[in-house]
Amino acid sequence: MDTAAIxxxxxxxxxxxxQLVTVIVESLLxxxxxxxxxxxxxxxxxxxxxxxxxRRELQSANAWNGCRKFVVKQRVEESExxxxxxxxxxxxxxxPTFKPGQFLTFQLDVPGLxxxxxxxxxxxxxxxxxxxxxxxxxxxxxxxxxxxPPGLVSxxxxxxxxxxxxxxxxxxxxxxxxxxxxxxxxxxxAGGVGITPMASMLKAIAASGSARQxxxxxxxxxxxxxxxxxxxQELAENHDNIQVVTCYSNPRAGHDVKGxxxxxxxxxxxxxxxKTVETSNHRYFLCGPPExxxxxxxxxxxWGVPAKHIFTEAFGPASLKSRKSxxxxxxxxxxxxxxxxxxxxxxSGKNVVWETGNxxxxxxxxxxxxxxxxxGCRTGxxxxxxxxxxxxxxxxxSDPDCDIESGCGLACVAGPDGDLVIDA
Ligand SMILES: Cc1cc2nc3c(=O)[nH]c(=O)nc-3n(C[C@H](O)[C@H](O)[C@H](O)COP(=O)(O)OP(=O)(O)OC[C@H]3O[C@@H](n4cnc5c(N)ncnc54)[C@H](O)[C@@H]3O)c2cc1C
Numbered sequence: 052m053d054t055a056a057i058x059x060x061x062x063x064x065x066x067x068x069x070q071l072v073t074v075i076v077e078s079l080l081x082x083x084x085x086x087x088x089x090x091x092x093x094x095x096x097x098x099x100x101x102x103x104x105x106r107r108e109l110q111s112a113n114a115w116n117g118c119r120k121f122v123v124k125q126r127v128e129e130s131e132x133x134x135x136x137x138x139x140x141x142x143x144x145x146x147p148t149f150k151p152g153q154f155l156t157f158q159l160d161v162p163g164l165x166x167x168x169x170x171x172x173x174x175x176x177x178x179x180x181x182x183x184x185x186x187x188x189x190x191x192x193x194x195x196x197x198x199x200p201p202g203l204v205s206x207x208x209x210x211x212x213x214x215x216x217x218x219x220x221x222x223x224x225x226x227x228x229x230x231x232x233x234x235x236x237x238x239x240x241a242g243g244v245g246i247t248p249m250a251s252m253l254k255a256i257a258a259s260g261s262a263r264q265x266x267x268x269x270x271x272x273x274x275x276x277x278x279x280x281x282x283x284q285e286l287a288e289n290h291d292n293i294q295v296v297t298c299y300s301n302p303r304a305g306h307d308v309k310g311x312x313x314x315x316x317x318x319x320x321x322x323x324x325x326k327t328v329e330t331s332n333h334r335y336f337l338c339g340p341p342e343x344x345x346x347x348x349x350x351x352x353x354w355g356v357p358a359k360h361i362f363t364e365a366f367g368p369a370s371l372k373s374r375k376s377x378x379x380x381x382x383x384x385x386x387x388x389x390x391x392x393x394x395x396x397x398x399s400g401k402n403v404v405w406e407t408g409n410x411x412x413x414x415x416x417x418x419x420x421x422x423x424x425x426x427g428c429r430t431g432x433x434x435x436x437x438x439x440x441x442x443x444x445x446x447x448x449s450d451p452d453c454d455i456e457s458g459c460g461l462a463c464v465a466g467p468d469g470d471l472v473i474d475a
Contacts, residue, residue: 114147118158118219124182126214129278133244134209135175135186141217148178151255152228152248152336152364154452155185156221156433161207167219169427169435170204171452173338173364174223175247175279177254183223186278188244225432225452227336227364231256235334236264240319240347242339243271248364249338250279257290266294266328270319270339273299274307296327319343321350331356338364365430365449395472396422397441405467413438413445414462417475424462424475431464438462443471 120141127135154173161168176184189209190202229252239249256265287295298315315323331354337344390407399422414436417424427435431451437459445465
């Protein structure tokens with residue numbers, strides 16, 4: 052073998068060796084990098100898990116099950132017959148935030164009643180970490196000669212609940228709320244005390260700094276009923292995206308001045324809305340007396356607003372008249388010729404007929420037949436009358452305002468779809 056061949060051979064061996072070493076070093080480096088990266092992503096994952104856990108802990112520390120004690124810090128007369136109650140948690144711990152439009156459920160011991168009275172009241176302020184506010188309208192006895200008593204809890208609040216009193220309150224809930232940051236413009240339509248969730252919505256939109264275009268139409272009789280007047284006027288003055296149109300149906304001569312106290316003489320009608328907002332392409336939020344909601348709801352529909360863009364909150368008993376058709380009735384449980392179906396209350400052992408013509412709720416049917424079902428607000432808000440459905444299904448005139456687990460029904464606003472067996 053000559054010298055040149057030896058050199059070439061050695062060179063090749065060295066080259067291969069260098070390449071081998073390079074590959075080994077690169078693999079080692081990449082392995083180290085991989086191990087480091089894995090450690091980092093493990094750490095990152097752990098941090099994320101920790102952050103989620105901390106957030107959950109904070110939320111659950113702030114939220115509560117059942118009732119929590121609140122102190123009435125302040126009472127404020129907002130208008131004739133409507134009083135605000137500002138509440139602070141008795142335990143001094145922070146409050147969970149709520150969605151603007153949601154309500155609180157109160158459990159009140161009214162003297163003379165065997166059980167606590169349960170009522171829902173909308174939060175009327177924007178979310179704050181230290182206090183909640185509800186605003187309650189006194190419900191008088193009807194103006195006729197019947198012996199119907201005035202509203203129990205609203206009058207009890209007005210006449211007996213004072214600053215410093217303690218109240219039992221369930222956590223904020225409800226499905227009627229706005230997202231302050233949504234892109235679509237919002238039209239809020241309030242009749243009378245239906246202003247309470249709208250005041251909260253407007254304040255939350257303003258406080259969030261969102262540019263969401265929002266117009267409030269507020270219908271009341273006159274200046275006597277004008278709750279939150281200064282608050283609402285200031286919100287409109289200080290935020291370009293907020294407009295408030297106040298309608299007095301019966302302004303008082305010599306007192307109420309158009310342009311100063313109100314904008315439109317008359318009710319909130321579809322014509323007033325159309326003149327102000329021109330196109331129908333908005334999201335609509337309605338809260339007010341049943342007739343107000345019914346007529347405006349159907350006029351909005353006639354104007355071409357899709358039902359899915361209209362959101363409502365009913366303060367009074369929800370009507371069963373618009374109950375969904377009995378589409379889910381199967382052949383074995385089909386109603387008779389008149390549309391009547393049988394409801395079996397399994398624990399009481401009572402089999403009764405639910406007549407479509409009467410359109411009673413399951414709660415009313417139970418009460419009429421001496422079957423005990425616990426109840427509270429009777430408007431689908433507080434969830435007290437939730438019952439287990441053992442067979443069959445129920446439907447609702449309007450969607451209940453509280454969460455209902457599958458297999459359960461909210462007796463105060465439910466009607467049977469067909470023959471039904473319920474655990475009561
Ligand atoms: C989600 C939600 C939010 C709400 N938010 C608010 C709010 O922000 N502000 C507010 O003021 N209200 C609000 N309400 C309404 C509130 O919950 C109560 O329904 C209202 O205060 C009336 O309660 P009450 O106990 O005073 O009247 P109730 O005693 O329940 O009486 C209701 C009506 O029935 C009549 N009545 C009483 N007894 C009889 C009888 N034996 N026969 C016939 N009629 C009778 C009364 O005269 C009265 O007109 C809200 C309701 C819901 C569901």
